Amino acid sequence: MVTGQKAVFYLVREEILPEAIKKTIKVKELLKRGEARTINEAVEKMELSRSAYYKYKDYVFPFYEASKEKIVTLALLLEHKPGVLSRVLNTIANERGSVLTINQGIPLQGVANATISLETADLAIDLEAMLDKLRMVDGVKRLEILGQA
Structure with missing residues (x-):
């Protein structure tokens, strides 16, 4: 270069x-x-x-090193059940992720789209491990990284 x-x-x-x-x-x-x-x-x-x-x-x-001290935007498909979004946010908070924005659409056919932007600078674990934890949250049907800044 x-x-x-x-x-x-x-x-x-x-x-x-x-x-x-x-x-x-x-x-x-x-x-x-x-x-x-x-x-x-x-x-x-x-x-x-x-x-x-x-x-x-x-x-x-590794990918997780490239995402250190970045803002990552996640797209999630969540079941429309009480507490699903709360459990997702608690998982992020428990790993010291800092949520910057949350947008959730109106639930249709039992699921809702949500986007969450978070800062990864203080994560206690690498981003890949946290994404795996989020995928394990009951009610998370899909999780993708939309982008990084």
Whole structure:
């Protein structure tokens, strides 16, 4: 990337990535979790060259790291039952997410569309884990990320 150009990001499924990039991500995870004390130790465990690690390390990261300290907008399809939206909001609050906006449509045929924008800066867990928790809330029929800012 030329200096001054805006970075462009893509969301790519892991299975199409080259092995060197997958291993670079795993090396970073080993270091982060303390399962390797040095870069040398981590690259040896993953059978990756140091040069490949240094080539990719600043360009690959898990989705949840890209969403840190961001505003994320979620689209939800909720059953029209008492307490469903409340349980969703409590789940977000319990993980220290900060809800910025909530919009809910009128329930039709037993379900209602809702959008929630939240700030992720203080999340206690990564965004992926929180989304999994939200999907498990009784009454959440669908959950998608609409966008990030």
